Amino acid sequence: MTTTVKAPVGELLREWRDRRRISQLDLAISAEISTRHLSFVETGRSRPSRDMVLRLGEHLDVPLRERNRLLLAAGYAPAYGEAGLAAPEMAVVREAVRRLLAGHDPYPAAVVDRSWNLVDANRSLALLTEAVTPELLEGPVNVLRVTLHPEGMAPHVLNLGEWRAHLLGRLRRQVEQTADPVLAELLTELRGYPCAQPVPEVEIPGPGDIFVPLRYRHRDAELTFFSTIATFGTPLDVTVAELVIESFFPADPGTAEYLRER
Structure with a gap:
């Protein structure tokens, strides 16, 4: 390292x-x-x-x-290793991640690293990236860039202003917590992407709202998701500590039925 x-x-x-x-x-x-x-x-x-x-x-x-x-x-050797995910000692981590991803089908799920680059995903994530320009899906694939880029998912996100504010808020807090210059540069880039919808400065719930949804148009269907975030609870390796698993769940019966049929 x-x-x-x-x-x-x-x-x-x-x-x-x-x-x-x-x-x-x-x-x-x-x-x-x-x-x-x-x-x-x-x-x-x-x-x-x-x-x-x-x-x-x-x-x-x-x-x-x-x-x-x-x-x-301070003049000391690093205490925490940084093994690549393909390293033999990471086999148990790879297996755990793949089980989580496969078990979440038919709903989308993805694993990202500290810079929001895609590490792994289940088959259902392809539903969200089907209309993305191929250039954005060439490695390394940055999921925030894919989501908010005008040639990515953005034209199909029905509540783009709301979802953009949510993602930029998460990234801004991550920059403040980590002081990572790569993330700061990514935040500047994403802020420069066009958005025709109002972008709220503060996330204020409307009547009955309990989370910020992702409302996505897939072909002729309007799908609604909410997401959860998972990390490894006791990491002692840098790579493991920085892995994030985001799982999307259907927020209404129609979305659930659409995903099961596919």
């Missing part, structure tokens, strides 16, 4: 603390260290131990990839 580190560990820790809006005192109390020692670490006057870096990363809820970066900045 190759990682480039420019900033010292103290500066990186302070950036993460500021991003989480946690004071030095609160972090020191939760991590059970003195505020004086934490201040010395952040200003570079004290070099933290490996255990201290890991402890602070845990209490700041820093992603595993960035915890490795903190360790490298």
Whole structure:
């Protein structure tokens, strides 16, 4: 795993603390260290131990990839591996993912990585991508780009403004939580895509609404979905920690019947 580190560990820790809006005192109390020692670490006057870096990363809820970066900045080797999904040791993960995907048929489901690139999907996802221009389906396939691009799913999303606001909101929060420059660049790109419908700044439910639906036109049918997100609960590998499984469910009996018939 190759990682480039420019900033010292103290500066990186302070950036993460500021991003989480946690004071030095609160972090020191939760991590059970003195505020004086934490201040010395952040200003570079004290070099933290490996255990201290890991402890602070845990209490700041820093992603595993960035915890490795903190360790490298402090002069230590990364603690968390990053095996490719095709690696032999990931066989149990691949099997679990495929079982989840296959078990969700005839409803669409997909697995994405940290950058929203498609990792795997079940057969039913093809229903949503049937009208997408082939260029957007050449690897790596970014599911957010496919969804909101004017030559992707966007012309068939009946509530595009609402669904666009939902997706951009999720991505914006992810950028704030991870400080990932790749995701920030993707957010800028997606914001530049045209949308003829009003895009709400805040998701406010209407009468009887309990979730933001995806309303999609497939040929002559109008389908309505809601989605759930699943992640691995106890990841110790960067790749596993960053996998996200999104499963779509029919939000009305007509959609369910249409999918079962197909």
